[in-house]
Amino acid sequence: MKKIYLLGNKKKVKMGLALGGGGARGFAHLGAIKAFEEYGLKFDYVAGTSVGSLVGAFYAAGYSFDQIFKIAKNIQIKDIKSNKILFMPSKTDGIEEIITQNLGDINIEDLPLPYSAVAVDIKSTNEVCLTKGNLAKAVAGSCCVPGIFQPVAFDNFLLCDGGLHNTLPADVPRLFDCDYVVAVDVNKSRLYGTNSTKLFDVLGCTIRILMQSNVVKGYVNADVVLRPETKRFKSTKTEGFLDMIEEGYREAINNMPEIIKLFNKKPIKKSRKYKRKNSLEKPVIY
DSSP states (O other), rough: OOOOOOOOOOSSEEEEEOOOOOOOOHHHHHHHHHHHHHHOOOOOOEEEHHHHHHHHHHHHHHOOOOHHHHTTTTTOOHOOOEEEEEEEEBOOOHHHHHHHHHHSSSSSGGGSSSSEEEEEETTTTEEEEEEBBBBBHHHHHHHHHBTBBEEEEEEEEEEEGGTTTTOTHHHHHHHOOOOEEEEEEEEEOOOOOOOOSSSHHHHHHHHHHHHHHHHHHHHHHHHHOOOOOOTTTTTTOOHHHHHHHHHHHHHHTTTTHHHHHHTTSSOOOOOOOOOOOOSOOOEEEE
16 A cells, blocks of 8 residues: 655645656665555655766656656666777667657656756866757757767767766755755765776776765755665666665655655745755756
């Protein structure tokens, strides 16, 4: 039986959901969404980085957990990254097809729920918050890990993975007047070192250090952060996806009392809305 929680506020708060990056570990996002559904909790704004932008697009389209699951369970890494040759990045056609085949060739502004895909423009090095334009291209740009995928041309931008600047975009819903934000970090074990001096091991460790640094603002700007246990899973493999979903579900259920408190709070007065914390500058809003 679903555990529906009835909200009693006369004036509903504006709730934001931020879905972080983490590759295949993004299956844990689905578990969190399942828990939100069971409690009847509906968010008013969703922002996503990398795989979080992919899951977030379906959530913003009004897809239920069951609908997203039916699509996600059939996704294989080979369907997304077609080129297996070393130093030969793949195009993002596979990522774009996941969107177009299921949601159609639509724009972000056509989604029923306000949504942002967070990416980085490598021309300017700016973080870009995509709120309009082709949805499939926006998601592909947000998911475009350098060296794995070719940068995505989007209007005047040349996009790469939003995780380079903002891997847990909890600050973004606040830029769009959300009162409170729940963030899901599916890659909390991102920081670990290496004893190897091999080039790729050192580069991998360097990237993890950078990612750990930019996730801080996500924690600062979130009111509740869900941190599923995904360490035993690989970000590059879908094996164990059912267990990843269960971890996301369990973490959301364990934190549900705090999440429900947010939904039952009063809206924050506009003059007292949170401003973006722990950041030198705002992203480019497009």
